[in-house]
Amino acid sequence: MKKKTSLSFQLVFTMLILVIGVVGIFWIMNNTLLEKYYVYSKEKEMLSVYDMVNRAAVDDDLSDSQFNLSLKKKCARGNIDVVVFNKYGKVVIEGPADSQEIMGLLFEAGLYKYSAEYNSKKIIRQRDSNLGTDYIIINTLLADGNYIYMKTPIESIRESVNVSNQFFLIGGFVAVIIGVIVIVFLARNLSRPIRSLSNLSMRMAALDFEAEYIHTKHGAREIDELGEHMNELSGALEHTISELKIANNELKRDIKKKEEIDEMRKEFLSNVSHELKTPLALISGYAEGLKDAVNDDEESRNFYCEVIMDETDKMNRMVMKLLSLNKLEFGKDxxxxxxxxxxxxxxxxxxxxxxxxxxxxxxxxxxxxxxxxxxxxxxxxxxxxxxxxxxxxxxxxxxxxxxxxxxxxxxxxxxxxxxxxxxxxxxxxxxxxxxxxxxxxxxxxxxxxxxxxxxxxxxxxxxxxxxxxxxxxxxxxxxxxxxxxxxxxx
Missing domain, CATH: 3.30.565.10 (Histidine kinase-like ATPase, C-terminal domain)
Known part of the structure; x- marks a missing residue:
């Protein structure tokens, strides 16, 4: 028969596979989808900045200092470079970039002309072959006739994804270790009362009814209820088996008594037959002698009669004693x-x-x-x-x-x-x-x-x-x- 594994091992193994599986699935998702999600989020953020600037252009707030401060903060948090300029190339507002960077942005804006017809979201992707870096770019027209040019590097997103994946890998490993420790502890606490019930059932199978399930401090309610029922079952079995043993002993005594009575009856018949055989033979012999008149003298006849009477008296006394003994032995006296x-x-x-x-x-x-x-x-x-x-x-x-x-x-x-x-x-x-x-x-x-x-x-x-x-x-x-x-x- 194949040896089965313990409940504790099965619980630990199952939960460990589950934890590792969950961590593995999230790690795969991070590696395959997190970059796309980051890019999608960055595009939404850039569009949010565009909408913010466009509303300010409609409201003629582009030159407002408070607006400029809010724009710079938002661009700095999102690592977004932005510049707004008119048709003559004069800068209206700029993001957190320095003057040299702004000149570079203006130059790039001249290279990448208005492209709304190319992308309905006003977003294009551009790769810098010299630096080997990809950018997300918005280069389009505002509502007031000015131009806006925005860009952010995708490389920083990839770097964030890699850092996130590495951190998740480390965190997942730590989570697996902690999970194993917690699972082992929980499995032991869960399996301990079950082992106790198993030992109780084994002792009950061996007719040891002194065994008793003891409630555990942190045991599950259902297991404690099962243990209580096992205790009740043990008591009921002990009582039933005790009654069966008493009945069995009584049956054995009855059978033994019947065998003794049968043996006594056989012995009695044998002994009575043996005891009666000699006197009956004497009585029969002397009676035949009297009948055949073996000796005609009176003395001989008297002797024959005395022998017959003596043997008859012996048989009578034996029968009376047997009757008396029978009454005594069978409780009739x-x-x-x-x-x-x-x-x-x-x-x-x-x-x-x-x-x-x-x-x-x-x-x-x-x-x-x-x-x-x-x-x-x-x-x-x-x-x-x-x-x-x-x-x-x-x-x-x-x-x-x-x-x-x-x-x-x-x-x-x-x-x-x-x-x-x-x-x-x-x-x-x-x-x-x-x-x-x-x-x-x-x-x-x-x-x-x-x-x-x-x-x-x-x-x-x-x-x-x-x-x-x-x-x-x-x-x-x-x-x-x-x-x-x-x-x-x-």
Missing amino acids: TVEIERFDITEVIAGVINSSSLMAAQNDINILFDDSRHEYVWGDVFKIEEVLTNYISNAINHCEGRKEIVVSYKKVDNKLRVSVFNTGKQIPEDSIDKVWIKFYKVDKARTREYGGSGIGLSIVKAIMELHDQKCGVINREDGVEFWFELELCIVNS
């Missing part, structure tokens, strides 16, 4: 925040879990001598504690001990459930909250776990806008959650 004693809730859950703990020879430790009040949904927090303690019972090993405790962390109360046993692998510690995720699938199947309990805990705590987590300890695992403390004034 609400929390009723109230003030309650967390110690009483923990003690109640431990009491309901004591039978299962005793069957597994597990000792649950909890200091119920303290009482702390918190804010939360008491029934959902009870479900969180139930999931934590049942999960601890199912994974408790070693000295088989579970410790439930709480402590203050800032303005929160952190409730912890610790069980002795194996630690959770580091690559799985952040995945235990995912639905159907099982660290030890064989062990989970053994106690009938579905991998949903901790997902329900996570969803409940998110509804409370509180945190929960898991920490590997030296001899076991600690699960915790936080609730807002209720300050009771004593």
